[in-house]
Amino acid sequence: MSSRTEVPFWTSVGQSLRNSSRTEKIFCCVCWTIILGAVAAIVYLLAFRQQESPSNVWNITRAMWLGADIAGDPVKYRPLKLVIINHSVSPECRSLEGCAQSMRNLQNFFLNDKGWDLPYNFVIGNDGRVYEGRGWDREGAHTYGYNSCSLGVGFIGDYRPGFGNTVPTSLQMERFKELMQYGVLMGYLDPDYAVVGASDLQTSASPGDNLLKQMKAWSHYNQDRYRNMTCAQIYDLTK
Numbered sequence: 001m002s003s004r005t006e007v008p009f010w011t012s013v014g015q016s017l018r019n020s021s022r023t024e025k026i027f028c029c030v031c032w033t034i035i036l037g038a039v040a041a042i043v044y045l046l047a048f049r050q051q052e053s054p055s056n057v058w059n060i061t062r063a064m065w066l067g068a069d070i071a072g073d074p075v076k077y078r079p080l081k082l083v084i085i086n087h088s089v090s091p092e093c094r095s096l097e098g099c100a101q102s103m104r105n106l107q108n109f110f111l112n113d114k115g116w117d118l119p120y121n122f123v124i125g126n127d128g129r130v131y132e133g134r135g136w137d138r139e140g141a142h143t144y145g146y147n148s149c150s151l152g153v154g155f156i157g158d159y160r161p162g163f164g165n166t167v168p169t170s171l172q173m174e175r176f177k178e179l180m181q182y183g184v185l186m187g188y189l190d191p192d193y194a195v196v197g198a199s200d201l202q203t204s205a206s207p208g209d210n211l212l213k214q215m216k217a218w219s220h221y222n223q224d225r226y227r228n229m230t231c232a233q234i235y236d237l238t239k
Contacts, residue, residue: 060131065100071117072138079190082150084143086198086206092126092157099125120154128171136188143198149231159208194222
């Protein structure tokens with residue numbers, strides 16, 4: 001019975017190359033280049049997808065939270081000068097999965113009970129992520145008389161003391177600020193925009209005292225600038 005000596009893989013490859021013709025060597029090198037390139041591409045794509053996965057970003061699109069098609073008329077005024085804050089008066093959510101489900105629940109409620117799409121342009125979850133509602137280019141349905149000239153931002157939760165007792169977090173405040181900065185940068189918002197609560201414009205429990213108290217410290221909060229004015233009057237000011 002003859003003994004058989006195992007040759008290491010890379011030694012075997014080297015021996016094969018030495019015994020091969022020049023054409024075979026070139027072909028072999030090309031194959032290895034293709035294989036290594038493919039492996040490198042796969043590794044890069046996996047790393048990129050991990051970096052850009054929904055769990056690692058704060059701006060969640062409708063597609064990411066599995067929202068239905070966008071409804072609503074195109075925005076009439078540009079750039080928007082008014083940002084109106086509401087609260088959802090719904091249970092809090094603390095994770096991407098939970099907040100995405102909350103968004104679907106809210107959308108279903110408005111579609112089934114009110115007959116229109118989710119009314120807010122954007123919604124800020126208790127997890128500190130911003131969820132796209134109607135987005136920048138569609139008119140909201142959050143504050144009667146002001147929808148065509150304002151951006152509606154909803155905060156998930158019930159911020160009324162004695163009811164839901166939701167308290168806004170510092171991360172929610174930071175995300176709202178980042179959303180506003182992006183809106184100004186892209187030309188959706190006037191740099192001198194004013195932020196108000198729905199209760200500053202009309203009789204409403206929104207956005208709840210727990211949230212309204214924090215809003216009053218924001219640099220753009222101005223409850224009086226556009227009080228008792230129509231959208232047309234707001235934009236006539238700059239003509």
